[in-house]
Amino acid sequence: MTQLILYNVFNGLIIGAFYALMALGLSLILNLSGVINFAHGGFLAVGAYLAYTLMPHVGFWGALILAPFLTALIGIAVERFLIRRVYGRDPLYSLLLTFGLAFIFEDGTRYIYGPQTLPFSVPDWLNRPLSSQYFFLTGYRLFMVLLVIAVVIGLFLILSRTRLGMRIRAGTGDLETVSVLGVNVRILRNLNFGLGIYLAGLAGVLAAGMLGLQPTIGTSLIMPSFVAIIIGGLGSLPGTLLGGILIGVASGITGVFLPSASEAVIYVMMALVLLIRPQGLLGEEGRVQ
Amino acid sequence: MKALYNKRTGDILVWLLLLTMPYWIRWVGGYTSLGTRVLVLGLAAMSLNFLLGFTGVLSFGHAAYFGLGAYGAGMTIKYLVPSTPVGILVGVLVGTVAAGVVGALIVRLRGVYFAMVTIAFGQVFYFIAFRWNAVTGGDDGLSGWKRLPINLGFHTVDILNNDKAFYFLVLACFAVSVGIMAALLRSPFGRTLLAIRENERRARFLGIPIERHIWLSWLISCLFVSLSGALYALLNNFSDPHNLHWSQSGDFVIMAVLGGMRSFWGPLIGAAIFVILQDYLSSLTDNWQSFIGLFFVLVVLFFPRGVLGIIKRKVTQ
Numbered sequence: 001m002t003q004l005i006l007y008n009v010f011n012g013l014i015i016g017a018f019y020a021l022m023a024l025g026l027s028l029i030l031n032l033s034g035v036i037n038f039a040h041g042g043f044l045a046v047g048a049y050l051a052y053t054l055m056p057h058v059g060f061w062g063a064l065i066l067a068p069f070l071t072a073l074i075g076i077a078v079e080r081f082l083i084r085r086v087y088g089r090d091p092l093y094s095l096l097l098t099f100g101l102a103f104i105f106e107d108g109t110r111y112i113y114g115p116q117t118l119p120f121s122v123p124d125w126l127n128r129p130l131s132s133q134y135f136f137l138t139g140y141r142l143f144m145v146l147l148v149i150a151v152v153i154g155l156f157l158i159l160s161r162t163r164l165g166m167r168i169r170a171g172t173g174d175l176e177t178v179s180v181l182g183v184n185v186r187i188l189r190n191l192n193f194g195l196g197i198y199l200a201g202l203a204g205v206l207a208a209g210m211l212g213l214q215p216t217i218g219t220s221l222i223m224p225s226f227v228a229i230i231i232g233g234l235g236s237l238p239g240t241l242l243g244g245i246l247i248g249v250a251s252g253i254t255g256v257f258l259p260s261a262s263e264a265v266i267y268v269m270m271a272l273v274l275l276i277r278p279q280g281l282l283g284e285e286g287r288v289q
Numbered sequence: 290m291k292a293l294y295n296k297r298t299g300d301i302l303v304w305l306l307l308l309t310m311p312y313w314i315r316w317v318g319g320y321t322s323l324g325t326r327v328l329v330l331g332l333a334a335m336s337l338n339f340l341l342g343f344t345g346v347l348s349f350g351h352a353a354y355f356g357l358g359a360y361g362a363g364m365t366i367k368y369l370v371p372s373t374p375v376g377i378l379v380g381v382l383v384g385t386v387a388a389g390v391v392g393a394l395i396v397r398l399r400g401v402y403f404a405m406v407t408i409a410f411g412q413v414f415y416f417i418a419f420r421w422n423a424v425t426g427g428d429d430g431l432s433g434w435k436r437l438p439i440n441l442g443f444h445t446v447d448i449l450n451n452d453k454a455f456y457f458l459v460l461a462c463f464a465v466s467v468g469i470m471a472a473l474l475r476s477p478f479g480r481t482l483l484a485i486r487e488n489e490r491r492a493r494f495l496g497i498p499i500e501r502h503i504w505l506s507w508l509i510s511c512l513f514v515s516l517s518g519a520l521y522a523l524l525n526n527f528s529d530p531h532n533l534h535w536s537q538s539g540d541f542v543i544m545a546v547l548g549g550m551r552s553f554w555g556p557l558i559g560a561a562i563f564v565i566l567q568d569y570l571s572s573l574t575d576n577w578q579s580f581i582g583l584f585f586v587l588v589v590l591f592f593p594r595g596v597l598g599i600i601k602r603k604v605t606q
Contacts, residue, residue, distance in 0.1 A: 036405055085590060091401040092347050093589045096546065099539045100585025107578040223535070226409045234402055260420045267413040274394045274406065 016248020023228035025196035041218025042105025047204030068201035075197025233283025334544035334556035336513035342550035345486030350407030356533030358518025363528035367434035384515025549595030
């Protein structure tokens, strides 16, 4: 029983790490540009399939480094030519636009690679269980968790230490002032979008190594990422991180006792948070309106 | 052109077209149940627009209540009472009650956050339908039931085998719902909703209880969406988990925008265009989803005012 619970908690932690990666990217874009990127799951799928295409040529490690970058470049192009046009308009339009893009990404990957699940193999030595008692603790899973931790630390370092990061944070607070102070807001938003998409692409490669490749790989991850943002607190990146891990672990634990409710439980959590603390766990009051 | 846009002429034209639809739709290459689908989804889009266009609140989760209406009707007819009107009633009730509870949790949120929370809440019902295999049929949907003839006492209307009879039942429900919504929008309550849309802060200073008004508008909107969901399930003799999915919500929003969300009849026109396009594309190619996605992008970039919005601008210029 202990082993089962541990297994599910650990599984939940991994799923939570995915949610957090996705939600952090979504949150970055939402905070600075006011756009809910429905196509985020689509970008995740693009990252995964790019890695699949690149792997025969550059190997697993090469794909892990290259694919997220290429995804970010696609993201930057999409922002430059499409998303930019709806800034400042009713949020309705950015939702519809990214919604359409999500359809195109999902159907496009299905068209190119087919609807079946494709295998994505990670190096053998990573796939071996680390201990015979805790069979679920493979090197790859541990590696994933460590990598996500490293990336998240890196992200927070970028935001707090680099000029770009400081401008992103300042723009989240008051974009107009930042613009008046001489920062090119168009480029800032563009790079910020790319940064968010980079995280989605990375999540895509990692997810592919664990689950294999499917065109719907991103669609199933996007809703929990919304929930993570709402639970964590709108406008707060640490909150988003916390929210992602919380719901991952919660759905893992629920999976032990009531498997059929493992998806619904996160929405119950969201309802409770909205009831008790509408601005989210770490959100500031007043941002919701 | 100006005469065509005259409000009364427009209303009469719409009703005349709807009343005679089963008799002319064949001539333009359609079929009766396609017309019924336009009408049902048009009702859903118009109900959404009550909230979206006339209260200025962006919901991206209306599919949840559409789907609850569909499952409420289907499950009632399959398991409880084999009667079409009871099915419709239960469907509407289930959807509205759920909307009332969810609405109370979210009325404080605005704009993009409101949209996000409505989407996320919508998924709860999707997962329930998806997971509760034994009762809802899970991924395959709820089948094994049919809409039943309506017994009026003196006469039995066979809506199952007679497409036209079913069309007119749907049209009757449509007329009542649309009539109620139009009357509400003309009433002081409706005017208050417009005031909230135009300037929420000012409305609040005038002493209007904003949250209560938004909650009521949300509830009314979801009530008629559940009704259209119930009718949709009856039309297909099937409740589909896709009815609950967020992509269905997106379809409703695009219908409202495409037709023109500042005008009363806009969403119906949007629904007609969308349904016909989808019908045509899915018969043409397997990749119709990509084309629908492309269509979304094009509408947002080049057609944000919708059909009636553009006509209105042309006329007033």
